[in-house]
Amino acid sequence: MNLRDIHIGSFVKAKAEELEIPVARIMNFLNCTEAEIQEMYGQESMDTKKLLRWSKLLHFDFFRIYTGHLILYSPPLKTDRSIKIESSTLEFRKSVYTEEVKSFILNKILSKQMTTTEVLTKYKIPKTTLYKWIKKV
Template sequence: MNLKQIHIGSLVKTKVEELRIPSGRIMNYLHCTEDEIEGMYLKESMETQKLLKWSKLLQFDFFRIYTGHLILYAPPTRMQNSIKVQESTLTFRKSVYTEEVKMFMLDKIMTGEMTVNEIVKKYKIPRTTLYKWVKKV
C-alpha cells in the first residue's frame, strides 16, 4: 500500500470486493444509489462522515491509513523556548503505528535499504520500538 499517495475511494472498493459485500446492503446502509457508490470509489478523498460509515460497514479503520501517512510524511515539529505549550487534553493510545507502517519499516530494514539508525533519524520512531518489531518477525 502506498501511504504517500492515498486514494481512499479505491481502497474502499478493494475492501468491499475483498469482503464480497453486496451492493444492495451498501445502498441500504449508506442511503444512496449504486451510481453514487461507484462515484465514491472514484474519489481520491471523502467526507469524514461517509468515511466513518464505510469504516463501520466494512469493519476497517480507514482513518488509520491517514495516521500512517502523518507518521511517515509529516514534517517534524520544532519547539521554541519562548513558546509555552499548554497541556493537551487529548490522550493517545500507546500503539499509534498501523500494521502498514510496521511492515513498511521492517521491509526497509530487512532489505537493507535503511538501517535502524536511519529510520530513527528520518521517521522519529523510537529505537526500542523498532527492535521490538524486528524481534517479533
C-alpha cells in the same frame, strides 16, 4: 499499501470486494444509489462523514491509513522546550503505529533499502520500539 499517495476510494472498493458485501446492502446502509457508490470508489478523497459510514459498514478503520501517512511523511514537530502546551481535551495513546506502518518500516530494513539508523533519523521512531519490532520478525 502505498501510504504516500492515498486514493481512499480504491481502498474502500478493495475492502468491499474482499468482504463480498452485496451492492444492495451498501446502498441501503449508505442510503445512496449504485451510481453514487461507483462515484465514491473513484474519489481520491472523501467526506469524513461518508468515510465513517464506510468504516462502520466494512468494519475497518480507514482513518488509520491517514494516520500512517502522517507518521511516515509529516515533518517532525519542532518544539521549544520552554513552551509548555497544556490541553485537557487531547490525549494520545502511546502506540500509534499501525501494522501497515510497522510492515513498511520493517520492509525497508529487511530489504536493505534503509539502515536502522536511517529509519531512526528519518521517521523519529524510538530506538527501543524499532528494535522490539525487529526482534519479533
